[in-house]
Amino acid sequence: MSSALILHWSLLAAQAMIAGAMGLAVLRMLRGPRAQDRVLGLDTLNVAAMLMILTFGVRTGSAVYFEAALVIALAGFGATVALSKFLMRGEVIE
Amino acid sequence: MKRIMPYPLMSLALLAIWVLLNNSVTPAVLASGVLLSFLAPLAYGALERPRVIVGNVVSIVRLLAIVLFDITRSNFAVGTIILAGRRRERVSGFVQIPLTMTDPNGLAILAVIITSTPGTLWVQYDSRRQKMLLHVLDLVEPEYWVTLIKDRYERRLMEIFE
Amino acid sequence: MIAETDLPPWAAILVSLCMLGGAAITLIGAIGLMRFKRFYDRVHAPTLGATIGTGLILIGSMICFSVLETRPILHEILIGVFTTITTPVTLILLVRAALYRDRVEKNDVPIDE
Numbered sequence: 001m002s003s004a005l006i007l008h009w010s011l012l013a014a015q016a017m018i019a020g021a022m023g024l025a026v027l028r029m030l031r032g033p034r035a036q037d038r039v040l041g042l043d044t045l046n047v048a049a050m051l052m053i054l055t056f057g058v059r060t061g062s063a064v065y066f067e068a069a070l071v072i073a074l075a076g077f078g079a080t081v082a083l084s085k086f087l088m089r090g091e092v093i094e
Numbered sequence: 095m096k097r098i099m100p101y102p103l104m105s106l107a108l109l110a111i112w113v114l115l116n117n118s119v120t121p122a123v124l125a126s127g128v129l130l131s132f133l134a135p136l137a138y139g140a141l142e143r144p145r146v147i148v149g150n151v152v153s154i155v156r157l158l159a160i161v162l163f164d165i166t167r168s169n170f171a172v173g174t175i176i177l178a179g180r181r182r183e184r185v186s187g188f189v190q191i192p193l194t195m196t197d198p199n200g201l202a203i204l205a206v207i208i209t210s211t212p213g214t215l216w217v218q219y220d221s222r223r224q225k226m227l228l229h230v231l232d233l234v235e236p237e238y239w240v241t242l243i244k245d246r247y248e249r250r251l252m253e254i255f256e
Numbered sequence: 257m258i259a260e261t262d263l264p265p266w267a268a269i270l271v272s273l274c275m276l277g278g279a280a281i282t283l284i285g286a287i288g289l290m291r292f293k294r295f296y297d298r299v300h301a302p303t304l305g306a307t308i309g310t311g312l313i314l315i316g317s318m319i320c321f322s323v324l325e326t327r328p329i330l331h332e333i334l335i336g337v338f339t340t341i342t343t344p345v346t347l348i349l350l351v352r353a354a355l356y357r358d359r360v361e362k363n364d365v366p367i368d369e
Contacts, residue, residue: 003268010272014279014313021279021286021305028289028298036295036354043346044289044302047339048282051305051313054332055275058320061262063117066317066331073338080346087353114331169281169308172300176288186297188366209344212303215296216344217351227366229351231300 011059015052022048039083046076101138105131150254157250164246165211172212175232188217189228189236195248196224200255207247214239267323274316282309299351306343311336 025048028041050072057065112127113119175184195201205216208228217227230239263271281304288301314332321329358365 003265004262006265006272007263007268010276014275017276017279017283021283024283024286024290034295034354034357036350036357037298039350040295040298040302041289043350044286044305047302047305047310047343048286050335051278051282051310054313054317054335055279058271058275058317061320061324063321063329066335070335070338073335073342077338077342077346081349084346084349084353087350088356111334114334117329117331165307169304172288172304173281173284176284176291176301179291186294190366205348206341206344209347210303210307210340212300212307215299215351216348217355229296229299231297 007058011055015055018048018052018055022052035087039080039087042083043076043080046072046080050076101135104135104138108134153250153253157247157254160246160250161207161210168212168214172231175213184231185233186229186231187233189230189233189239191226191228191240191243193219193224193226193244193248195252195255196221197252197255200251203255204243204247204251208243263320263323267319271316271320274312274319278309278312278316281305281312285309295354296351299347303343303347306339310339 022045025041025045029038029045032038050069053065053069053072057063057069108131109127112130113123116123116127175182193201193204195204201219205219208214208216213231215229215231217229219226228239228243233239285301285304285306288304289298292298292301314336318330318332355365
């Protein structure tokens with residue numbers, strides 16, 4: 001078995017697992033039951049999406065994906081902090 | 095020297111981040127990085143934050159190794175709990191932990207360490223009563239967690255920050 | 257189809273192991289997110305993907321690009337540092353918000369003295 005083939009199939013398996021994790025996070029977002037569960041699901045989805053983009057970067061060997069992953073990490077952080085703040089006070093900026 | 099470079103460690107960190115972000119060590123990158131690492135700390139100095147006094151490097155490295163080891167171990171512990179599902183009896187709950195450390199930087203690092211370790215979660219800190227609230231996923235006995243956090247992390251953090 | 261990366265065998269195996277391990281741990285964390293019954297238990301689950309899961313995939317990516325470009329590519333460290341700082345901040349804020357809501361509704365949580 002050639003090295004390209006090993007990498008191809010293990011990347012495919014890794015991406016399937018991360019996709020599964022994303023699916024479960026979305027399910028938690030939809031089911032709730034409360035708002036904090038949905039925010040937690042969104043945060044998990046963010047991390048999984050960032051990892052998915054990194055695996056695409058390794059698959060194609062292109063460094064462009066790194067920036068996309070960094071942006072998702074940054075945006076996800078801001079989103080979760082703002083949502084948590086909103087849950088606590090009902091306002092994002094007091 | 096203090097006037098030109100008020101926060102030498104911060105300047106160094108900024109330069110490192112700049113080089114990593116550009117992913118190359120060409121003269122142009124280095125020049126712009128050095129300029130950035132001179133200007134940004136000046137703006138930061140205007141905020142008048144208290145200076146961080148950091149202890150010896152050896153204890154920092156030792157703490158880092160301990161934390162990495164604990165995170166890896168707890169990952170497997172929590173992983174087995176998740177995969178075991180309902181077959182295993184498990185009690186989770188809150189624990190009050192009295193802390194002796196008062197340094198805000200040390201407390202911030204302690205919060206990051208505890209929350210980054212799967213299975214334990216820093217919930218809140220009461221600075222007046224010097225108590226923090228911890229949530230533990232697999233709570234066998236509260237005393238174990240009190241001694242773990244006080245002996246394993248707090249003592250070492252106090253060596254570094256005080 | 258997009259061009260596939262071509263690595264020497266040792267690197268391909270190392271990168272594959274990192275990717276599979278990281279993805280598996282992330283998936284286990286997400287399973288925990290579904291399985292646990294209480295909210296405060298669920299918060300522990302995503303930490304798996306955010307620590308070792310992210311760490312392994314970043315290491316795999318670093319090995320892959322360093323071998324491809326035959327020079328050290330380390331900018332993945334930035335994502336690692338960033339997630340190490342941000343994950344605790346988001347989780348602590350979220351749990352405090354949840355605790356506040358539970359206290360307002362007088363649910364079974366430790367009260368603020």
